Amino acid sequence: MSQRIKRFLFLCLMSLGVLTSNVSAEGIKIKSFELEKVENDWLLNATFQIELSPDLEDAVQKGVVLYFQTEFDLTRSRWYWFDEKPALAQRQTRLSYQPLTQQYRIASEGFTFSAKTISEALQAVGSIGGWRVIDNTQLDPSKSYTAALRMTLDLTKLPKPFQVNALNNRDWNVSSDWYRFPFVSNGPNQIKR
Template identity: 80%
Template sequence: MSRRIKQFIFVGLMALSIFSTAVNAEGIKIKSFELEKVDNDWLLNATFQIELSPGLEDAVQKGVVLYFQTDFELTLSRWYWFDEKPSSAQRQARLSYQPLTQQYRIASEGFSFSAKTISEALQAVGSIGGWRVIDNSQLDPSKAYTASLHMALDLSKLPKPFQVNALSSREWNVSSDWFRMPFSAGGSNLIKR
């Protein structure tokens, strides 16, 4: 292989790695996930890192309200039938921008918070604490469960013109992968990254 071809391949691979790093920088990643027993309930504490594309940040500043949906599922595997779901829960966080006060507003589960920057606002959206997801009476301590967590931008709550744009553009499809961890009613249930 000639030296020129090797250089061309090397430059192409470098450009591809830079592009893939830029693409992977946007999205949602789970940083920590913990299930904590308090009285007769299991509470979920989690932290997500949310990165929006410049286009989405611009849309928020121009008045588009973004809704982030977090889904939790507790499943019990069964070899003879579909998996059993003893518990599942959903919650929404609403992110908007107030041009008069030049602040971002976050609302979730009756809680509201104001932030001066988009990064502070996204940090607030990505912080979940004390979310009741499991009633201990639903659990059998002798069985091993799987706890799953996921967060995504809820495209169905966008205004209709933006929903059409979201179908054709990857930058509007912001979500985390499903994160799964083993769960037992009597053990430690903490994952940190």
């Protein structure tokens, strides 16, 4: 192989590494979570790190409302049938920008917050506290389960022209991976990450 070809391949690999590091910087990541038992319920406290692409930030500033869907499910594997799902919880958080007050508005489950910057707003969207996800009466203490958690940008709630754009643009597909962990209802009262 000639030196030119080696240099060209090296530069291509370096530029590919730069591009993939920029792409992976945007999205949603689970930073921490805690599942704790309070009386007869299991409550979820979680923190997500949300980073939007410049196109999405610009769309929010121009009046597009973003809806973030947080999903939690609890499953129990069965060899003889489909998996049992004793608990499934979904929560939606709305992010909008108010140009008159120059503030971001975050609304979730009847509560509203205001933030001055997009980073403060995304931090508020990514913070979940005291969310009731499991009723202990749904569980069998002798069985083990698998719990899963994720957050996504709900593209179906976008205006139709933006939904078409989202199909063609990967920057609009913002989602965390499913985080799965073992869960036993009669085990320790707290599960932390």
